[in-house]
Amino acid sequence: MSRILELSASELVSKIRTQEITAEEYVNKCYERIKEVEDRIHAFITLTENIALEKAQEIDSRIRRNEKVGTLSGIAVAIKDNICINDVRTTCASKMLENFIPPYDATVIQRLKSQDAILIGKTNMDEFAMGTSTEHSQFGPTHNPHDLDRVPGGSSGGSAASVAALETTISLGSDTGGSVRCPASFCGIVGMKPTYGLISRYGLIAYANSLEQISPIARNVADLALLTECIAGQDNKDSTSIDSGTQNLKNCLVDDVSGVKIGVPEELFGIGTDEVVSKAVWEAISKLEGLGATFSKIKLESLEYALASYYIIAMSEASSNLARYDGLRYGLRLDDENYDWSTAYSRNRDVGFGAEVKRRIMLGTFALSAGYYNEYYLKAQRVRTLIRQELSKAFKDFDLIIGPTMPILPFRLGEKLLDPLEMYMCDVDTVIANLAGIPAISVPCSSSQGLPIGVQMMAPALREDVLIKVAFSLEQHLKPDLELKV
């Protein structure tokens, strides 16, 4: 394996710009690595080698001609397979979209292209982003690079595993209830769900549209900040995107947490939290305290209801968002000469969707249906308000809220597959930020038997700067003992 692949994005950009290495050479190394490990990791669904190499050559020649290049010039970015790239197959890891070729670019893709990033491939995920392990991919699971028998987390398992396994330098995932922070934690890297609205959702294939954000993944905090800045910002195509003002994240990369006030809610260490995880997170908190931060234990009682509230809302929205897959305009269509439209739709959707997707559509349909809407959907949205209110009250006293990203260590493939509720429970600490629309980051803080443990930090809306600053400090002072198994 080449040393080049271990370099950070900013190091690579400067080496490529100064022609110390060429973008082509680096991209070729990425594909060599991909070919070396993919049979064991399976992080990608589609590789875009030709497009990537062509772009790399173009960047190299522009650099040779002394032309201006973008802030990500030549950097390989892996893209979760629910983000549309014009003319590149985008499957959502579903049979329904196995042959779907988007006729347009997502806004983030346009932004990456304009900053001269190299789109290296489309990554594996739980079907339609519904899952916590990437085992719900219809194209087979992804494996954790730190233990091939274990899951990489999900739903952005491919995006996280590819970065951890050095197949790419950075990647994009999407985070609806923890789908980027969970695999970042399980794979020992950094992932951040930004404030709702910070990054345009245009071109992100919806699972639960009031909760999700396209989210960056990197091996270090500096790269994460660089990638976030490239893709953030108001977009006319997404009505919910917001003008973030002038958040300069690169300026936050300083090792200084003095005066930072941290709240530690006991609810984030509830029943089901593995002791090694608790211990690791507390060590991280102590470390921050040692560096000049202060912390207090707090109670946020509404958090106990976050998981149920999240799943009701997510499933309700999913049942509507996924209604469009009927086989007429795109996607899977079975031979339907002998069927009326309604029966034909039911057949297409039966074959096109996997079990977990169907389960969530059914439950979401139930939660919105006449007679149950008030008790389920509306109730969940009211509880969501209570959670937001309690958090915003807490943020009057604290800059950050800290707890584990995942309550447990990466589990074995198949371990939770037969019990959907047990799988849902893994999201207990991550869904909070999605319900509240606030930013949250997962940073590696420790390990246990070679398995990564991540610490999660949440901040008020549009305070990504605080997250980046504290994450950067933690990164300087905690070096988890981790080793790749590929």
Added chain:
Amino acid sequence: MSEDKKITKEQVKHLAWLARIKITDSEESKYAEEMGEILKYFRKLDEVDTEGVEPTHHVVDVVNVMREDEPEIKPAENILKIVPAKKDRFIKAPRIV
């Protein structure tokens, strides 16, 4: 969830129709049982007093995002290219009745 609120096979059948998902008779009871388990967990929310609490439908405090009424000419060919069944420029759908 109280016993009488258990989800029935008839409900599963109706939901499957609403969601246009084909479910066989044997799958109905499996769905009923599985969904019942999950819904039972969801009923945890019954413990929360939400009297007078407004629901959250949007987490961003933004209103009135609109575009001007300006038409754009956009090629439709990429969109038609991915349509599974067409007749001339029409999208072919299964029979209605």
Added chain:
Amino acid sequence: MVETTELKVKIGLEVHCQLTNLKSKLFCSCSSDYRQSPPNTHVCPVCMGTPGSLPVLNRKAVEDAILIALALNMQISNKTIFYRKNYFYPDMPKNFQISQYDRAGGIPIAKNGSKKLEVEKIVHISRLQIEEDPGKISYEGTIETSKSAFVDYNRAGIALVEIVTEPDINSPKEARIFLQKIRSIMEHLGVSSGELEGSMRCDANISIQGGTRVEVKNISSFKEVERALNFEITRQKNLLRTGHRIGQETRHWDEARRVTISLRVKEEEEDYRYFPEADLVPLSISEEEIERQKNSMPELPEGHMQRLMTQYDISRQNAMTLIDNKALAEFFEESAVNYSHPDLLGNWIVGDLLSYLYEMDIELKDAKLMPRDLVKMLELIDDGTISGKIGKELLKEMLISGKSPDEIINQKEMRRISDSEYLNQLTEEIFSSNPQAVKDAIKDPKAVRFLIGQLMKKTGGKADPQLANNLVNEKLKTSKT
């Protein structure tokens, strides 16, 4: 057995008007000018529901809706959000429609308005909402026999307003009058043109005393409403009379066969599962915005009618008929500028012109008539060049051909015959071939009319009537001696 003749009928309407003054669709920038376009040419990821696409609201649609709400005396909501109405159908690109809702926490853009039909009759309007049009399905043969359906999504995403009334309407005729008024308001506001095919459609809820509410969908133009309602009411009354009960159901108006049919194939009950659309942010409508729209409010039908009456001294009835169809009123005004007897002009437009349009089943814009040509025709009558009767024929010809009155008169030799030598010659012929009639006329002056009639007949009605009268009477005098 139920006595059905006196049973009270209650009708509520859901009126859908396309906002035809918009240049682009409701949530995307595809051109809204789709009517003459080949199928699926005005489509983009947003209106095709392509995965990952997102809606962005058209500002002008909101401004239009505020104007409409003001014109219908409605309360405008200071905050409103969009809802998803979930149901599957092949004309629905996303299998949900972005609309608004008045339950489950929803607030439509405006509520509680009313429209007066007559002095005593008021139709209450419960709500106004903004929503997107679905695509259009066509068939090989009929919907029931076609082996496939063919979908064109050009119409999908076109901006609509839906006006929902209370069940205050008591007859098909009232429904028609109400819809005419709505159309006139839309046209006066300049937001929707009823002349465009399919731009104004409606669904109707009908219940007859002692029966259940039945919904009739797919009434594709306001003209069809009276017909569809009459059919449905007769059908329901017949059921009641023969001792059947009326089940709650949704029926479709089959325009070709002029019947309502039940299209239900499954026993399942539809459940729209309305819930808020998180992809669109709330709409906040300020007092200033409402004030701004109030100030830009154009002349409404009522004001227009009053003005026509005072400015042109035409009858209330004529003024009312004219403003029901804004294009007709405009045509009247354009013509009246150049004509000295607007009252006569009014009679011609409301009378003959309108009934010709109705007979030919065309809109004024499709007729090839120019205001200056109508005025020219009236002047030809006034100066005696043609008779009033010929004028009626001429008008019909002008509507069809678009030619000027002079051109048609010359071509068809419609000019009055005032050549006394020629008419005299014809009179002699008539006298010699009708000796008995001549004898009668000598005895009874009333019988003279027959002879004059013969002369008019021979000239195809073109003989100058005064001259013909004189010639026949003179000839009679000479015949007496």
